[in-house]
Amino acid sequence: MDHQPPPFFKRGPAPLALLSFYVAISLALLLIDARLQALEVLRQAISAFTEPVQQLAHLPAQFLDNAGNYFVSVSRLQDENAQLKRARLENVAQLLRTQQLEVENERLRRLLGVKQRQQASGQLAQILYSVRDPYSRRIVIDKGQQDKVVTGQPVIDDVGIVGQVTRVFPFVSEVTLITDKEQAVPVQIVRTGLRSVVFGLGNGQLELRYLPANADVHDGDVLVTSGLDGIFLPGFPVAKVAHIERDTSYSFARIFCVPLAGVENFSEVMILDPRPAVALPEQLAKVAAARDAKSSARSGLTKKKRLKKD
Amino acid sequence: MQTSYSSSRILLPVRPWFIACSLLLALLLNFLPTAAWPAVPDWTALLIVFWSVREPRRVGMGLAFLFGVAMDVADASLLGQHALAYVLVAYAASSLSRRILWFPLAQQALQVFPLLLLVQLVQFGVRMLIGGDFPGIGYFLGPVFSALLWPLLTFLLLLPQHQPVDRDDNRPL
Numbered sequence: 001m002d003h004q005p006p007p008f009f010k011r012g013p014a015p016l017a018l019l020s021f022y023v024a025i026s027l028a029l030l031l032i033d034a035r036l037q038a039l040e041v042l043r044q045a046i047s048a049f050t051e052p053v054q055q056l057a058h059l060p061a062q063f064l065d066n067a068g069n070y071f072v073s074v075s076r077l078q079d080e081n082a083q084l085k086r087a088r089l090e091n092v093a094q095l096l097r098t099q100q101l102e103v104e105n106e107r108l109r110r111l112l113g114v115k116q117r118q119q120a121s122g123q124l125a126q127i128l129y130s131v132r133d134p135y136s137r138r139i140v141i142d143k144g145q146q147d148k149v150v151t152g153q154p155v156i157d158d159v160g161i162v163g164q165v166t167r168v169f170p171f172v173s174e175v176t177l178i179t180d181k182e183q184a185v186p187v188q189i190v191r192t193g194l195r196s197v198v199f200g201l202g203n204g205q206l207e208l209r210y211l212p213a214n215a216d217v218h219d220g221d222v223l224v225t226s227g228l229d230g231i232f233l234p235g236f237p238v239a240k241v242a243h244i245e246r247d248t249s250y251s252f253a254r255i256f257c258v259p260l261a262g263v264e265n266f267s268e269v270m271i272l273d274p275r276p277a278v279a280l281p282e283q284l285a286k287v288a289a290a291r292d293a294k295s296s297a298r299s300g301l302t303k304k305k306r307l308k309k310d
Numbered sequence: 311m312q313t314s315y316s317s318s319r320i321l322l323p324v325r326p327w328f329i330a331c332s333l334l335l336a337l338l339l340n341f342l343p344t345a346a347w348p349a350v351p352d353w354t355a356l357l358i359v360f361w362s363v364r365e366p367r368r369v370g371m372g373l374a375f376l377f378g379v380a381m382d383v384a385d386a387s388l389l390g391q392h393a394l395a396y397v398l399v400a401y402a403a404s405s406l407s408r409r410i411l412w413f414p415l416a417q418q419a420l421q422v423f424p425l426l427l428l429v430q431l432v433q434f435g436v437r438m439l440i441g442g443d444f445p446g447i448g449y450f451l452g453p454v455f456s457a458l459l460w461p462l463l464t465f466l467l468l469l470p471q472h473q474p475v476d477r478d479d480n481r482p483l
Contacts, residue, residue: 015370025375026378030390033390046380057343058341132341133386134445174386182441
């Protein structure tokens with residue numbers, strides 16, 4: 001035992017003072033993060049320390065997974081290979097026709113003077129794990145700032161839209177799934193062309209909102225992205241109508257949908273390149289520029305006023 | 311290093327690196343993919359409560375805050391959510407530590423359970439205010455298992471302090 005002076009002389013600040021200090025910092029962090037989303041840099045800095053530990057923690061699971069793959073029997077792989085070859089041959093006719101149709105469509109659009117559609121392109125990414133936070137539905141993929149991923153890029157799998165990149169770290173990025181409560185996707189019903197917005201419900205389902213009770217929607221209708229948001233390319237399948245509740249006492253129908261893509265599965269996904277911003281028509285652009293100039297001048301003025309006050 | 315109800319034996323002083331290692335191990339356990347299963351204990355919260363009860367002068371709100379922020383970043387949750395919960399529970403645990411340590415282990419577990427539930431409830435409250443999903447009942451079962459683990463945890467983490475003062479090479483423990 002080492003000899004120390006009596007402990008009550010060097011206890012530091014009173015516990016209650018410390019508590020209020022730390023609680024105040026936590027509350028400030030909470031508010032800034034929830035309302036202003038201004039702490040991404042801090043988050044990235046801390047993630048430089050936590051990310052290696054996380055990778056380490058996920059090693060055993062990955063090892064087990066790889067070991068399982070290693071011991072898959074050869075015959076099963078051969079079967080799968082044959083099946084894939086057959087599927088490719090079956091799809092080839094359709095693919096060739098689609099290519100030809102796309103070229104034809106482009107030519108017709110050029111003839112009509114309509115803006116040409118953007119080609120879908122992107123990069124493949126592997127889903128690393130789903131985020132531990134039980135209050136939201138997000139996944140982490142293995143492409144980040146190093147691979148020039150930016151926030152807002154849509155993420156798809158082989159069937160349809162999976163979600164959207166919401167946070168980018170140096171080596172990984174976070175994708176909010178379309179089933180998350182805070183995710184919305186502008187969609188269009190294929191059969192009727194009706195446009196609306198589909199929202200995640202948080203329980204694996206989606207809800208199509210703001211459609212009147214007498215809207216022409218049936219069970220099994222397929223929803224595709226409408227592309228009006230300027231983020232998602234038009235025409236990607238999103239969800240299928242599963243169940244409709246029409247209550248005459250409400251003016252809107254409650255339409256529940258299930259996602260088409262394997263949203264909660266673990267597999268590979270594709271990050272689509274961000275859509276370039278559509279240029280405004282000349283007159284509108286001038287108005288917008290004038291407004292920007294005015295607002296910047298006004299903010300300059302307020303700054304000057306503040307300086308004078310000081 | 312306190313005497314307790316069950317024994318008046320004086321333990322060896324705890325080594326700071328042992329506390330640090332156990333806390334880091336808890337963080338690693340929290341990052342395991344098993345954390346997505348329902349009713350898995352929040353290991354970091356459990357260890358922070360344990361050391362705040364056992365060594366309130368070494369582990370306190372400062373460490374709880376740091377580990378909370380690390381959890382927030384790794385969890386991709388709201389920044390400050392775990393930090394707030396851990397700081398509150400560290401304060402509660404250290405101010406109750408004299409009382410908790412007086413009871414036998416099973417009753418200690420009963421007293422620790424509300425503290426661990428507080429961790430979940432604070433986070434739940436914060437996220438519901440912001441507008442998150444309901445995480446399911448399994449989320450609140452975690453503290454039950456944490457509290458059940460309390461006696462075992464006490465046994466394991468106090469082992470190094472139970473070593474005899476003068477080391478005997480023929481008797482490692």
